[in-house]
Amino acid sequence: MNDALNSVFRSESPQAGAISGLFILVLIVCAIILLIVAAMVVSSLVCFRHKPGGSDPRPHHGNWKLETAWTVIPFLVLIWFLTLTAKGMKESNPPSGQKPDLLVIGHQWWWEVRYPKTGVITANEIHIPVGAQWLVALESADVIHDFWVPRLGPKMDAVPGHPNRLWLEADKTGSYLGTCSEFCGAQHAQMHFLVIAQPLTEFEAWQEQQGKFAFRSKSKSAQRGSELFRSMTCVNCHRVNGTEAKSQDAPDLTHFASRRTFGSVILPNTPENLARWLKNPQAVKPAILMPDFKLTDAQVDGLTAYLESLQ
Numbered sequence: 001m002n003d004a005l006n007s008v009f010r011s012e013s014p015q016a017g018a019i020s021g022l023f024i025l026v027l028i029v030c031a032i033i034l035l036i037v038a039a040m041v042v043s044s045l046v047c048f049r050h051k052p053g054g055s056d057p058r059p060h061h062g063n064w065k066l067e068t069a070w071t072v073i074p075f076l077v078l079i080w081f082l083t084l085t086a087k088g089m090k091e092s093n094p095p096s097g098q099k100p101d102l103l104v105i106g107h108q109w110w111w112e113v114r115y116p117k118t119g120v121i122t123a124n125e126i127h128i129p130v131g132a133q134w135l136v137a138l139e140s141a142d143v144i145h146d147f148w149v150p151r152l153g154p155k156m157d158a159v160p161g162h163p164n165r166l167w168l169e170a171d172k173t174g175s176y177l178g179t180c181s182e183f184c185g186a187q188h189a190q191m192h193f194l195v196i197a198q199p200l201t202e203f204e205a206w207q208e209q210q211g212k213f214a215f216r217s218k219s220k221s222a223q224r225g226s227e228l229f230r231s232m233t234c235v236n237c238h239r240v241n242g243t244e245a246k247s248q249d250a251p252d253l254t255h256f257a258s259r260r261t262f263g264s265v266i267l268p269n270t271p272e273n274l275a276r277w278l279k280n281p282q283a284v285k286p287a288i289l290m291p292d293f294k295l296t297d298a299q300v301d302g303l304t305a306y307l308e309s310l311q
């Protein structure tokens with residue numbers, strides 16, 4: 001993943017290709033028109049400038065050929081753009097009535113990801129099979145967010161109570177950085193996600209693993225962490241499938257350790273970063289709904305061992 005290369009001009013899906021192709025074509029046509037107009041203005045300035053001893057130029061009143069041309073040509077260009085736009089929209093927007101393959105729900109300030117066919121739930125990292133055209137239903141749990149993966153397709157708002165749809169597809173394997181692009185509060189700028197496009201077999205293995213109950217580690221510190229997790233209020237917000245933690249107000253942690261990043265892709269998923277987060281999440285990502293529990297170092301160690309065992 002390379003942020004610097006996260007450009008709309010490096011499209012990796014038919015939907016993004018349709019949009020960037022349209023953009024580039026319109027840009028080129030407009031540049032040509034600009035050049036023609038500028039050339040006419042400059043040549044008029046040079047050819048018809050006042051010459052010493054010259055008389056005033058002969059005035060013209062009306063020229064129906066010219067007037068028809070400068071009305072009809074722009075009109076035809078606009079009709080052409082309209083047709084191209086309609087074609088681009090058809091290629092990048094999904095039809096209605098089809099069942100979604102994926103449900104993505106925007107939260108302040110993270111993304112919940114659900115696979116309705118298998119019941120898998122995860123957060124911030126969206127796995128899809130490479131080359132497959134998946135229909136995503138977008139919703140929001142609170143305010144308006146906006147789902148945008150510059151290299152994969154158009155932006156789409158996630159509006160509370162009004163599901164929107166979009167295609168999600170990637171031509172090549174790899175991870176694509178996405179972000180929220182509608183201001184949604186204090187941590188809007190830190191509301192990223194990854195789309196991870198994998199070969200089908202790899203994707204299926206991932207999905208099967210995600211569908212399993214949480215792993216129960218035998219290590220002493222992980223067990224202590226698991227007890228802490230249950231006795232503290234973590235269970236009021238988070239879900240760990242196969243335990244009594246069932247709340248879905250915060251990222252699902254069932255297979256937390258299988259994720260590359262956390263906190264909406266702001267931190268690589270390492271024990272050190274996790275310990276930093278647990279020590280005081282408000283210092284890492286101020287104003288989030290997860291409070292600072294003022295945990296002791298021993299508690300942080302236990303919780304870190306537990307969460308990093310959840311493969």
Ligand SMILES: [Cu+2]
Nearest residue numbers: 180182184188
């Ligand atoms: Cu936002």
